[in-house]
Amino acid sequence: MLKLFLLLFVSSQAFARDFDFDFDNVPSVEPIVVPNYNPNAVYNPEIRKESVPEYKKGTKSYRDICGYPNLEGKITNGEETLPHELPWMVGMFMDEAYFCGGTLISEEWVLTAAHCVDGFYNWTLNIGAHRIRDEEEDGRVIQVSYYTVPHFDWKPLLIKNDIALVRLVEPVTFNDKIRPSCLPRRSQADETFASLTGTASGWGKPADNVTSISEVLRKVSNPIMTNEDCYKIYQDVIQPTNICMKTVGGGSTCSGDSGGPLAIMEENGQYTQVGVTSFGVSFGCEVDAPAGFTRVTSYLDWIETITGIMIDP
Secondary structure, three states, X not given: OEEOOOOOOOOEEEEOOOOOOOHHHOOEOOOEEOOOOOOOOOOOOOOOOOOOXXXXXXXXOOXXXXXXXXXXXXXXOOOEOOOOOXXXXXXXXXXXXXXXXXXXXXXXXXXXXXHHOOOOXXXXXXXXXXXXXXXXXXXXXXXXXXXXXXXXXOEHHHOEOOOEEEEOOOOOOOOOOOOOOEXXXXXXXXXXXXXXXXXXXXXXXXXXXXXXXXXXXXXXXEEEEOHHHHHHHHHHHOOOOEEEEOOEOOEOOOOOOOOOEEEEEOOOOOXXXXXXXXXXXXXXXXXXXXXXXEEHHHHHHHHHHHXXXXXXX
């Protein structure tokens, strides 16, 4: 059984204003699938490259400033991050009610999941946030956007191509609390990232017995698994355009984390976003089932064409 909040919508306007939310009653959004475990299932890695209308090469690179965390200590998995440790994180309220995450990838674009824009009218973007309820938090930028671009081949019933872009009403200025995440290089397009440590982050529910989103930004780090192993749990939901992370000791993504990043740390200390939080299992976030993501390397041409961000070699 598949549970999604769906209706396709693409908007083309944006403006900024104040907002007033009931934080104790914020429903989160996440597509959910029930696993059908079959240990004899065989993953079929049939690759179909998505066509990109009128591909246009980007002109601006962020490699010199992207993906650097603000680190002053060590945070254990599943716990609160340091304030502004991950300065690319964006908290999104849709229609002043539902909640998703996103990732700042340039001064004016946020990367998120298609199911976080599908069927909604406006997106209040909290950039440079840590304590999501604190509207007066130092350094936070709040904008309301009406301009979203879900992937042109988004298929909600299959959870396929679950990726989208949100454009800011005006460019943000980078600083210690607001910086972009790195997108993968073209040389990483064929990497599976299996066995590497992936870090997922967001303000989603911190536990199954909690009814609201987290007050503070949290992260969890677990091994990335092969698509073949993930297929044993999710079957045909898993495509070459997906990437999965193991859940260890109950640490995983949960409702409200949708649209947020799965990232790996490169040898030079930069984080590279390799996934967008997409789906999980219906019977809980702490059951040690894999977390499912959209694989960012499958959409580099699309991202570059829409945003003008140069994908580095």
